[in-house]
Amino acid sequence: MGLGPVMARAIAGVNGTCYFLTSLVALPMVERFGRRPLMIWTALLQAFTFAILAGLYNITTYDANKVAQGFSVLMLFLFNTWFSVGWLGMTWLYPAEITPLAIRQPANALSTATNWIFNFMVVMCTGPMFENIGWGTYAFFACCNFVIILPVVYFFFPETKGKSLEEIDLIFAYAYEHHENPVKVSTSKNLLPKGGSREAEVILGGIHHEKVQHGEA
Template sequence: MADFQRTFSVSDLPSNSSIVSIPLAASVFGSILSGPVADRIGRRNYFFVAAISKFTGSLVQIMATSIGTLILGRIISFYAIGIFSMLVPLCKSMYSCATNVIDQSEISQPEHRGRLIAFYQLGVTLGFCVAFWIGYGTSHISTNLSWRLPLGLQILPPFLLFAGLFALPESPRWLIYRERMAEAFTILTSIRSSVGEDSIQMEYIGIVQDVSFDKHFSSKSYSSLMHKGIENNRRRTLLGVGIHMLTQLTGINVLLYYLPHILQSTGITEINSELLGNGVSGMVNMLATVPVFFFIDKWDRRRILTGGSLAMAICMITTATVLGAYSDKNGTENVFINNKAATYSILTVLCLFIACFALSWGPLGWIYPAEIYPQLIRAKAMGVTTAASYSFNLFISQIAPVLFRHITWGTYVVFGCSCLLIAWVVHAFYPETRVSL
């Protein structure tokens, strides 16, 4: 946006990646510090802290008049996002229009967990889609409203979340861990109202036994994440961190961050690249997440991850092939020469890549880690694995502009080979976690 670039003395985003990278670093710290805090004060209370932080950060960004103030606001906001990214898949619930509760890993039944945590990814993609179209809608305003308005709208979600948290129950597992038994049983009864009293009692006793075992035989420190022992926490931690690292190495966030610039390099005009790059890709990402609910708890996790990796590899290698065959090899830019068919074929293949990600790694990147940790280390482990996600996101966001600048279409070969390697890693090292129905 022209007024944004004038106000903060920045040019195109790839050459000013600190606007992206510094807030991502804040998310790393937000997620990794969330484990012990959430264990101490409770999941629900920590949501209140995150909502206030996000509101404050958004307010600072709205009022920013210098690049330093803007980045400060983004640091505060992204610290809160790091907390959300760890807490939401970990434990919290959201209510359906009926009386039943749709809940996540700490209050969900194992055979439904995949679909329920997939709601988290659907919310993420819906947020992306709405944000992209708002940004496109205001990008042609000549005044500072072009960027202050979309930044200003960011104060609404944390405000609504803060108000809604008063109706949200605490995690029964955390309450039992803190020996608040009566409160835990009351909440479990309310969220399992559709099943019989005997089933509720059996589930409650099972949770109490699990927590008691963890308390007596598991360490609560971060060092316990690398213990082998009975639970083999070291392997669990490596698998959880690995799944988030591999998610970033697919190259998905490179496309989401820089797709408008990628499309400009293929000959699409600036305005259309904004529309197609952000708006269309955001819609593809969101719509492709919807079919996940129909198969995520029926198909093996490993097969979905492996198949998604292979499909994304094909998309990346196809993109590299078309770019290499039709681009102007004499210029410094990778620009198509009057070949609209090739240009829009690239857009189609990249949208297929995003769809393949949304059908596989998008939801399973959060589902898989939530299924492999015992209760006592789950919060700390989810914090560490989420921090790994943001760390590799930060790494990829820094090297992507360099790759695009120096090897142009060869960048897609790199990510294509990475997806092939990822498929092999999952096949060779990752166990199945789906509960058989």
């Protein structure tokens, strides 16, 4: 961004503090608005901020335009805000909720390992990417959010807000039995029977019986 080393370190310190404070905002929001809306909207906003940063890259780096530099710093602060609200805690919460008890331990181990592997890749690749493709680095991350993350969450991530672990299991059991999309089942107010009800017990019992017949349980 054309900032000096002292200013860059100062901004990084303030940015880290804001990152921590805005992550606290996610605590009430995740239950108020739900997992899917937070992930979808923050992914969209992250893509938007990266797109702006890509457009400002040459102005801030080579022309040292002070207004553009200040706006770019603002965009970085906004990106960290969107990420901390929608994704920072969600990478730990959602995998633990969505996986059934039988595979929760290995599934969470896999999700945690995947999370740190991708963190490592981003840290190792970002510097060389800036050196070689410049503004394309921001464009690449904008595309990752808009083209990959957003549609994957929209089409494949069921909503778990306000649901017990039994009811989350019921989402997949009902979807399997009725050949429905789990996302549609999780977001519908009429499809899913109440957890603990007779109908729910029948659905879960039928799935368990089928697994036993196939040697899966």
